[in-house]
Amino acid sequence: MSLHTIQRFMTPAPHTITTRQTLAEAHQAMRERGVRHLPVVEEGKLVGVVSQRDLYLLETLRGVDVSRELVEEAMSDEPFVVAPDTTLEEVAETMANRKHGSALVVESSTVVGIFTSTDALRALVTLLRMSGEGPGPRP
16 A cells, blocks of 8 residues: 555645734634634744634633733644655554644645644545545535
8 A cells, every 4th residue: 555645635835823913813813714723933934833722721711811812822832743745644643642633744844734633534535435445426
């Protein structure tokens, strides 16, 4: 069986946000784009990731004003990062074992893609159909 790289299944060129933007701006970006994870960058370099769950958790704390609090307060500064040529199997296994909701695909310090649990499910469908084990295209 051939090795499938994450580049084939990732969402390319994801929307990013900076540490200096507010939680309200992060929520708005997520709603507008229908996403649950945003890579956080400064001067074009990845510094973290913020998820919808991170935002909700911080907002439950007393006194948090989403229009004033910054993304840097909610982000994870140690995101799961992979290269575009990393195998799908390796990324999926690590995400499952460590309970990561996303993997950021980085090349030369630049975010080139994101691979989420939704992308993983799409990859599963694609691979099942290719192997003849899936139901095939839906009408």
